[in-house]
Amino acid sequence: MSERTPISTRRGLLGAALGATGAGLAGCDRLATSPAVNERLSAAEGLTFHVQRLLLGRQALAREYPASAISADFRANGTVNPDNEDYQRHVTTGFKDWRLEIGGLVERPLLLSLDDLRQAPARTQITRHDCVEGWSCIGKWRGARLGPLLDRAGVKPQARYVAFFCADTLELTLDGTGDYYETIDLADAHHPQTLLAYEMNDAPLPVAHGAPVRLRLERQLGYKMAKYVMRIELIDSFANFGRGKGGYWEDRGYQWYAGI
Numbered sequence: 001m002s003e004r005t006p007i008s009t010r011r012g013l014l015g016a017a018l019g020a021t022g023a024g025l026a027g028c029d030r031l032a033t034s035p036a037v038n039e040r041l042s043a044a045e046g047l048t049f050h051v052q053r054l055l056l057g058r059q060a061l062a063r064e065y066p067a068s069a070i071s072a073d074f075r076a077n078g079t080v081n082p083d084n085e086d087y088q089r090h091v092t093t094g095f096k097d098w099r100l101e102i103g104g105l106v107e108r109p110l111l112l113s114l115d116d117l118r119q120a121p122a123r124t125q126i127t128r129h130d131c132v133e134g135w136s137c138i139g140k141w142r143g144a145r146l147g148p149l150l151d152r153a154g155v156k157p158q159a160r161y162v163a164f165f166c167a168d169t170l171e172l173t174l175d176g177t178g179d180y181y182e183t184i185d186l187a188d189a190h191h192p193q194t195l196l197a198y199e200m201n202d203a204p205l206p207v208a209h210g211a212p213v214r215l216r217l218e219r220q221l222g223y224k225m226a227k228y229v230m231r232i233e234l235i236d237s238f239a240n241f242g243r244g245k246g247g248y249w250e251d252r253g254y255q256w257y258a259g260i
Contacts, residue, residue: 062218065126071137076208087167095212104233107154120144131222143197147190159234167228182226182247193218221258
């Protein structure tokens, strides 16, 4: 994807609106409640969605980079080590007993180990991570493609979205409400670059970056790429999850479709 395509206007708008903010979580929360910031994001969201879906097509790829472009220091933000007893137990065992559940509106619920994911159809890609805070890094990711996993589970006709539930305890540092979750639609779930990444820069995914697996959704902003994924559920609506906006940050004012 060329940086000269129309969707680059989203990145420029976000940089202008958000680039001057601090990198802390409290700064993210203040941004989420800013009427001015959210008005500008809302204006960009509809344009971005239609440009990507109608002009570029559902399968258009985000730009990929050579290995020489990989950032020497890929910043870790948000939660970097979840304060969750079950998660910490998995960390100490190297995630040997960890299992990923894929359920909800599927014909054949799955329970997958990390080894199972490594044996699933995979993809390796070097892409740029753009954060809503105004910074970017380039990293190399390898992971199981989400689309084939959903096909294996057998998505029911009434399913419209994929929900990711995480071991993240970010909510405990902010307003104490709700679990950390994220949702995407089925078109983005089946995009060839949408991964459950288990490697970063040719090494097992570090805890700070979401081990054992994190979502990579390369045509959207970083806050959509949930870390510490524990469970995936196929759903027909996200109205009854959290505050009904489709994700932890979306419930606090961020846009559900964060295309760039």
